[in-house]
Amino acid sequence: MPERDEMSQFWSDHVHALEPYVPGEQPKEDVLIKLNTNEHAYGPSPRALSAIQQAATDDLRLYPTPGSDVLVQAIATTQRVDPTQVFVGNSSDEVLAHIFNGLLRRANQPLWLPDITYSFYKTYCRFNAIAPHYVALNARFEIQPSDYMEAQKSGAAGIIFANPNAPTGHYLDLDAIAEILQANAGIPVIVDEAYIDFGGISAAKLLAEHANLVVTRTFSKGYALAGLRVGYALGNTEIITGLQRVKDSFNSYPLDRLAQVGAAAAMADTAYYEKVNQQVIENRAYLHQGLEQLGYDVLPSKANFVFARPLQQGAKEVFLALRAQGILVRYFDQPRINQYLRITVGTRAQCEALLEAIKKATI
Ligand SMILES: *Cc1c(COP(=O)(O)O)cnc(C)c1O
DSSP, X not given: OOOGGGSOTTSXXXXXXXXXXXXXXXXXXXXXXXXXXXXOSSOOOHHHHHHHHHHOSGGGGSOOOTTOHHXXXXXXXXXXXXXXXXEXXXXXXXXXHHXXXXXXXXXXXXXXXXXXXXXXXXXXXXXXXXXXXXXXXXXXXXXXXXXXXXXXXTXXXXXXXXXXXXXXXXXXXXXXXHHHHHHTTTSOEEEEOTTGGGTOOOGGGGTTTOTTEEEEEESSSTTSOTTTOOEEEEOOHHHHHHHHHHHTTTOSOOSOXXXXXXXXXXHHOHHHHHHHHHHHHHHHHHHHHHHHHTXXXXXXXXXXXXXXXXXXXXXXXXXXXXXXXXXXXXXXXXXXXXXXXXXXXOOHHHHHHHHHHXXXXXX
C-alpha cells in the first residue's frame, strides 16, 4: 500500500483504509482455457438470450421498474416464498453489500465468519467498519456448526458463510445449518448460496421456521449469466424491507430492463439448466478423479470448481506452469491455502486439456 501522503488529498477519509477485493483475472491476452473465476462451462439458456434480444428496443429510453416486479414474482414462485421475501440487486455482491450495511453493521459487535471463505466478506467488513471474528475451518476445511453455537451469546452482530463454501467447495447439510440458526435465533445468519445449483439443497426451505435466516443467490454461476449481473436475497419480510430501505437510499434502479427480463426467462427454463448443471456435476467427478490420479489431494466439492493440492510440487509452481501453457486457474497466496489451486469445472474437453497440461508441467 502506498504511503498515506502519496494518496489523493481529494478522497474521503475512510477511503484510505479500504482494502478492495481483487477478483480473478479477466485476461486481455490470449488464454486458451479460462478456469479461474467459476464462470459456467456452458452458455446461458437460449430463451434468456432471446428475451434479452427482444427487450433491446426503443423502450430502453424508459427507466425499468424500480422493484423488478416481474423478476421478483418469478423468483418468489420458483422458491415458494412470498414476493415480499425477495430482494434483488445488481449481482449478489451488491446484495451482500446492502446486507452488510443494513443488517450487520452494529457498533462493537463483530461478524462471525470462517477463516477461509469468500474474501469479499472481509472487504465489506472494512467498508462498513465491522470487526470480523474468524472461526477456523477444521483440518479438512469444513465448517463445524458446533463452533458457532456461542456467536449470539458472545455478542456477535451476525454470522455469514458460503454454502457450498468458497474456495473449498465444502457443503453443509440443512440439519447443520438449522443448528446454527437455532442457536443464534436473535441475530441474522447469512447463507451465501452462489454455488447451490451444482448439487446442493437450498436453505430456502428453512425460511418458514427461522426468521433470522437470509439466503443469497446469484445468476452468475448456476445460470451462466455472470455478465448480466443479477443476484437476490430471500428472507423474512421485515429483513427484506430493511434491505429495500438501504437500496432506495443508494440506487433506485439497480437492475436494467435487459437484466430483469433475461434473469426471469432464465429462471423459467429449468429443463435447460438441469441439463447443463448435471453436465457440470459429471465433469466435476471426472476432474476430481483425474486430479487424484495425478497425485493431487482433492477436496470433495458441491460447487462448479474443485480445490486441490498437488502433492509433488508447489501449487504456485503449477499455477505458473499452467499459465505458461495458456490455462488460467486460481491461486491464493494466503496462509492455510497457499498449497492449493482452485480450478473451475470446465467442459469435458477443457478438463481433459487441463489434466494433460498438468501432466506436462509435472515432468
Ligand atoms: C461468485 C460469488 C459471488 C458473487 O456473485 P455475483 O452475483 O456475480 O456478484 C458471491 N458469493 C460467492 C461465494 C461467490 O463465489
